[in-house]
Amino acid sequence: QVQLVESGGGLVQTGGSLRLSCAASGRTSSSFAMGWFRQAPGKEREFVAAITRSGASTYHADYVKGRFTISRDNAQNTLYLQMNSLKPEDTAVYYCAASSWGALVKNVYEYDYWGQGTHVTVSS
16 A cells, blocks of 8 residues: 655646655555646546656656656655646646556556645646
């Protein structure tokens, strides 16, 4: 079991930046591949970025590539998402998740544990 708690969301203007954090407790987070997803009102949850257990490899969805960066600090059991050049279409609830299944996991159904989400609102 692992518990995940996101923080760092908020209201930001177009072009601004935010850094999301996801603190893991319980089982050591380095046992899991990790990822970020987001869900906008009325839309399905979508993949944002994934990172391997060691943090050596990452994968970002095309719509955030070059603007968002996923990283992790296993010593601190914390996952991060640095978000730059934010756009109104990035407005959503952002979730971190842990997967025992693969390396770079992009499928929402392959994640075992989820945080409660943190709201990000980008104003135009």
